[in-house]
Amino acid sequence: MKNSSNHRLAQLALQNTPVILFVVVFVVFGLLSPRFFALQTFETILKQASYIGIVAIGMTFVILTAGIDLSVGSNMYVSATVAGLVMQDFNAPVWLGLLVCLAVGVIFGGVNAFLITKVKIIPFIATLGTMVAGKGVGLLFSRSIQIPFPDSVLELGSSRLFGLVPLPIVIFVGVAIIAHLVLTMTPIGRQIYAVGNDAEAAKKAGLNVGRVLATVYIVSGLMAALGGFVSVAQQGVVHPGFGEGYEFSAIAATVLGGTSLFGGVGSVLPGTLLGAVLIQMIQTGLIFTKVDIYIQPLITAAIIFAAVLLDAFRNIQLQKLRRRNIRVEKGAPAAANAGD
Amino acid sequence: MSDVILSFENIEKSFFGVRVLKEITLGVPRGKVLGLVGENGAGKSTLMNLMGGVHAPDGGQMLLDSKPYAPRTPSDANDAGIAFIHQELNLFTNLSIAENIFIDGFPRMRWLPLLNRRHMRARTQQFLDAVELDVAPDTLVEKLSPGERQLAEIAKALSFDARIIIFDEPTTSLTARETERLFRLIDRLRSDGASIIYISHILPDVLRLADEIAVLRDGELVAHGQTSEFTINRMISLMVGRAIEQLYPERSAAPTATPVLEVQGVSQRGIVEAIDFTLHKGEILGVFGLMGSGRSELARILFGLDDHERGQISVAGKPYARPSARRSIDAGMAFVTENRRDEGLLMDISIAENIGLVALPHYAAASAGAVKEGRYYDQIGGVAESLAIKSGNIRQQAVKTLSGGNQQKTVIGKWLLDKPSVLIVDEPTRGVDVGAKYEIYSILNDLAADGAGILFISSELEELMGVCDRMLVMSNGEIQAVFDRSAFDKERILRAAFRENG
Numbered sequence: 001m002k003n004s005s006n007h008r009l010a011q012l013a014l015q016n017t018p019v020i021l022f023v024v025v026f027v028v029f030g031l032l033s034p035r036f037f038a039l040q041t042f043e044t045i046l047k048q049a050s051y052i053g054i055v056a057i058g059m060t061f062v063i064l065t066a067g068i069d070l071s072v073g074s075n076m077y078v079s080a081t082v083a084g085l086v087m088q089d090f091n092a093p094v095w096l097g098l099l100v101c102l103a104v105g106v107i108f109g110g111v112n113a114f115l116i117t118k119v120k121i122i123p124f125i126a127t128l129g130t131m132v133a134g135k136g137v138g139l140l141f142s143r144s145i146q147i148p149f150p151d152s153v154l155e156l157g158s159s160r161l162f163g164l165v166p167l168p169i170v171i172f173v174g175v176a177i178i179a180h181l182v183l184t185m186t187p188i189g190r191q192i193y194a195v196g197n198d199a200e201a202a203k204k205a206g207l208n209v210g211r212v213l214a215t216v217y218i219v220s221g222l223m224a225a226l227g228g229f230v231s232v233a234q235q236g237v238v239h240p241g242f243g244e245g246y247e248f249s250a251i252a253a254t255v256l257g258g259t260s261l262f263g264g265v266g267s268v269l270p271g272t273l274l275g276a277v278l279i280q281m282i283q284t285g286l287i288f289t290k291v292d293i294y295i296q297p298l299i300t301a302a303i304i305f306a307a308v309l310l311d312a313f314r315n316i317q318l319q320k321l322r323r324r325n326i327r328v329e330k331g332a333p334a335a336a337n338a339g340d
Numbered sequence: 341m342s343d344v345i346l347s348f349e350n351i352e353k354s355f356f357g358v359r360v361l362k363e364i365t366l367g368v369p370r371g372k373v374l375g376l377v378g379e380n381g382a383g384k385s386t387l388m389n390l391m392g393g394v395h396a397p398d399g400g401q402m403l404l405d406s407k408p409y410a411p412r413t414p415s416d417a418n419d420a421g422i423a424f425i426h427q428e429l430n431l432f433t434n435l436s437i438a439e440n441i442f443i444d445g446f447p448r449m450r451w452l453p454l455l456n457r458r459h460m461r462a463r464t465q466q467f468l469d470a471v472e473l474d475v476a477p478d479t480l481v482e483k484l485s486p487g488e489r490q491l492a493e494i495a496k497a498l499s500f501d502a503r504i505i506i507f508d509e510p511t512t513s514l515t516a517r518e519t520e521r522l523f524r525l526i527d528r529l530r531s532d533g534a535s536i537i538y539i540s541h542i543l544p545d546v547l548r549l550a551d552e553i554a555v556l557r558d559g560e561l562v563a564h565g566q567t568s569e570f571t572i573n574r575m576i577s578l579m580v581g582r583a584i585e586q587l588y589p590e591r592s593a594a595p596t597a598t599p600v601l602e603v604q605g606v607s608q609r610g611i612v613e614a615i616d617f618t619l620h621k622g623e624i625l626g627v628f629g630l631m632g633s634g635r636s637e638l639a640r641i642l643f644g645l646d647d648h649e650r651g652q653i654s655v656a657g658k659p660y661a662r663p664s665a666r667r668s669i670d671a672g673m674a675f676v677t678e679n680r681r682d683e684g685l686l687m688d689i690s691i692a693e694n695i696g697l698v699a700l701p702h703y704a705a706a707s708a709g710a711v712k713e714g715r716y717y718d719q720i721g722g723v724a725e726s727l728a729i730k731s732g733n734i735r736q737q738a739v740k741t742l743s744g745g746n747q748q749k750t751v752i753g754k755w756l757l758d759k760p761s762v763l764i765v766d767e768p769t770r771g772v773d774v775g776a777k778y779e780i781y782s783i784l785n786d787l788a789a790d791g792a793g794i795l796f797i798s799s800e801l802e803e804l805m806g807v808c809d810r811m812l813v814m815s816n817g818e819i820q821a822v823f824d825r826s827a828f829d830k831e832r833i834l835r836a837a838f839r840e841n842g
Binding site for chain 2: 181185186187191193194196201202204264265
């Protein structure tokens with residue numbers, strides 16, 4: 001290392017990208033538009049970030065194992081459609097509707113898990129397939145017609161806990177806390193990190209890698225369904241295009257939150273929570289600062305791209321540190337383990 | 341209790357029809373250190389992999405405490421109290437030491453499904469104390485040095501009460517201080533009653549640590565006894581002492597004095613240091629070294645696949661500053677890699693296309709970049725014929741259907757089309773049967789006779805002695821000695837490779 005203090009600073013920046021990005025974006029938009037600092041604005045951002053955030057939490061589980069779930073958008077559509085139909089056609093109460101929604105999401109995730117762990121299809125292709133198939137199944141149920149949710153759901157979606165915090169935000173934060181506890185404090189959570197770090201070593205250590213992978217895709221399915229329900233509870237209807245492109249937003253939120261696409265590195269708290277809010281903040285901020293509506297997607301994409309670039313950069317740095325040394329330099333400690 | 345904790349009885353193992361272990365019968369002494377030595381490929385790792393549950397023997401049996409022992413997975417071996425400290429450590433760098441130790445059996449809290457971190461920490465601290473690793477149990481493994489990681493791995497072995505601990509080349513990435521600490525730990529583990537198998541190429545270390553020594557050669561146990569019966573000289577003679585069975589083609593031409601590849605002071609921190617040599621037209625120059633000596637890494641640097649910090653490489657008298665694989669090829673260099681499956685061949689496409697791959701740009705028509713098929717396939721056919729690749733239709737048959745020897749010939753063939761002036765071959769005969777070996781030697785011989793300079797890297801000393809004009813011996817990333825063909829002497833060369841020439 002020629003310049004170790006610079007190096008350490010770079011390292012620190014690489015490790016805390018989400019927080020730095022968050023602060024920078026917040027301050028920049030605030031300076032450009034003072035209204036941006038209003039509490040009301042922040043509440044709106046959080047509320048709109050909640051459903052993508054919930055989906056992104058599930059996505060975080062998957063990406064931590066170096067996998068990907070492209071089917072979450074379709075999953076949101078199918079599970080919300082089935083729930084809407086159950087409530088509309090059978091007059092099912094809201095709690096039953098929610099339960100059906102979550103059950104469909106779990107089954108959807110279970111199909112992904114089966115394809116990936118038993119049929120051994122790589123996650124990208126498996127979930128690309130279920131993304132298309134899932135959408136088809138949803139349209140089969142809905143016949144491409146809008147499915148309205150009962151008013152009671154809409155009321156629930158706009159209600160506040162203790163008349164203070166909007167319910168979607170409460171659910172989002174609650175789910176984030178539970179997910180954080182699962183990832184950091186339970187055996188399966190730590191095993192998810194282990195599998196993402198080195199699946200081969202995990203096998204050698206006696207872990208049931210298939211079970212760990214199945215778990216993350218089922219969790220992702222469950223979160224997609226819950227996120228979908230929370231979203232529809234704010235809009236009132238499931239339109240035929242519902243969920244399209246959400247897989248991209250969820251992946252982007254996860255990566256912006258500092259979770260590495262190479263697996264093993266990342267967090268829900270603060271990571272994905274920040275990432276989801278950050279994406280929504282950028283979109284809201286661009287509207288506030290009256291940026292040309294056709295430029296807006298480009299800016300959003302540029303920021304996401306920068307985050308992915310940083311992730312790749314971080315990985316290259318790590319690999320350099322891990323490069324094996326075969327010579328024992330006198331006096332200097334060898335930097336990596338050897339193998340032939 | 342008998343003096344033997346684990347015994348191998350008539351163990352047989354073959355890979356792809358090659359016998360790797362031949363009727364091995366060996367007892368691992370209880371509560372002692374058994375040093376296991378042998379040349380590369382003598383069967384040491386295979387024997388240990390049988391113990392560790394990585395492979396199953398084809399014949400014979402293992403007895404653990406006089407009871408049959410047949411592990412099917414590494415976790416079976418762990419459950420039986422056998423820990424295998426691999427050269428490449430199996431730790432999760434993104435987790436803490438404590439999490440690594442408990443990864444497949446986390447302690448939980450009484451009422452909640454959460455980890456009992458306090459219990460984990462306390463237990464881990466005990467193991468860390470036992471291995472004298474002075475870091476907190478919650479330290480992430482990525483923050484540890486290679487030596488500390490190894491101690492963490494040993495701590496993990498202690499956590500499941502390992503009774504037999506296998507160390508495979510444990511000191512290759514350690515500093516002198518870390519090595520000394522490891523040796524003290526091994527001594528202490530032994531006095532605590534653990535049985536230890538210590539595999540190493542560093543013979544003085546084996547003499548210092550082991551109570552008993554076993555020597556393997558070509559899959560056979562050639563000696564086993566008390567350490568007092570052994571000297572370094574005796575171990576080396578035992579390891580190599582076989583009559584040459586393989587035949588080598590006569591060298592058909594003598595090397596010239598024209599340099600084709602000049603290497604001056606090439607260094608890369610932690611990899612190679614001050615490499616100097618000259619390869620001449622028509623010469624076959626051998627590079628010998630033990631595992632981890634830097635021989636393959638040097639080849640990658642020379643060909644421009646990896647960087648070097650200092651030094652100069654000249655091809656045909658012309659130096660080039662920033663080597664890259666493409667530039668090396670343009671300068672007339674060719675590289676047959678050690679790992680043909682991953683690096684050298686496209687397994688699913690045809691033999692002809694693989695052979696044509698490197699030279700393809702030269703067969704493009706000037707105007708549109710389309711390949712002139714007629715001449716292209718004529719030339720490829722010529723190469724395949726000269727290599728005597730045994731196949732049906734070279735334009736249709738995929739490379740993966742070929743035998744190892746014929747695959748290797750295909751790899752060499754793809755460079756022949758380009759008529760290289762410098763050919764680097766790294767372990768070209770690994771996993772190849774005797775007949776195909778002879779053919780590969782002949783091809784190298786013919787190429788040298790046609791004026792190419794050949795750098796022949798191998799861990800098989802005998803083939804280098806049979807084929808080369810000169811030999812460089814590498815160890816610790818440096819050239820330790822250079823031998824002319826007339827001065828080839830197995831013991832002297834091995835001594836140089838083991839750095840026992842002082």
